[in-house]
Amino acid sequence: MNRSIQAFAFAIILLGLTATRARADLAISLSNVPLAPGGTGTMDINVTSNSSDTLSAFNLELLITPVGTPTSLLQFTSSQPDFSGNPSYVFANESLLGPAFWSTPPTTTNYPNDTIFGGDFAYSNGAFSYVTITGTSLLATVQFQAPLGATLGDQFQISLVNDPSFTYFDDQNGNALNYSVGSTGGTVTITSVVPEPSSLTVVALSGLSGLLWCCWRGRKHGLLKNSPVATPFPPTDPAVLP
Secondary structure, eight states, X not given: OHHHHHHHHHHHHHHHHHHHHHHOOEEEEEOOEEEOTTOEEEEEEEEEXXXXXXXXXXXXXXXXXXXXXXXXXOEEOSSOOOOTTOTTBTXXXXXXXXXXXXXXXXXXXXXXXXXXXXXXXXXXXXXXXXXXXXXXXXXXXXXXXXXXXXXXXXXXXXXXXXXXXXXXXXXXXXXXXXXEEOSSOOEEEEOOOOOXXXXXXXXXXXXXXXXXXXXXXXXXXXXXXXXSOOOOSSSSOTXXXX
């Protein structure tokens, strides 16, 4: 009787461990990106693990799909950014391929340059290795462009293709890890031009300098009105021509 109880308890424990492992999938998420007509944009692809999964290698296949019936096409660029030096990268300081992550140029599935492949291996001290994923890490950054004639409001979906030959995640023993992709994210929307942060800084400084100039002129004219002697600064008021 005791042996039967022990066997039953052991089976329950194994079932619990299996169920826990099945729920411990990697969660893949893609950001949303606004893009101006004729512009070039980038999208981050992140991975999250809440069970300290190990990762030794992975590969991605990304596909651009038009949403609705846009009048233009979004395409991956032939030249892709090197994100291997980003401290948030999952293989930071342990990347084997580095800038060669996107090792092949974009290819065609439905239209030119709508598909791209990339991947990397953990490599440390002259040997293949692995990392333990804690929290959220960067998997990749991909770059794309819209034509000058892109219509405002057009949308495109960048998605991870579910093909185990080209999209996979291997743990430290080379076993495939389960993964799921968030239902939101990965959308590129053609919008009106949004000033870059540097442009906003220039605009702000220009406005501040204009305000200071107006204040200086008001103070200068007040001094000239109330004082018999006033030394102008700067020497010449650019608003008054000889």
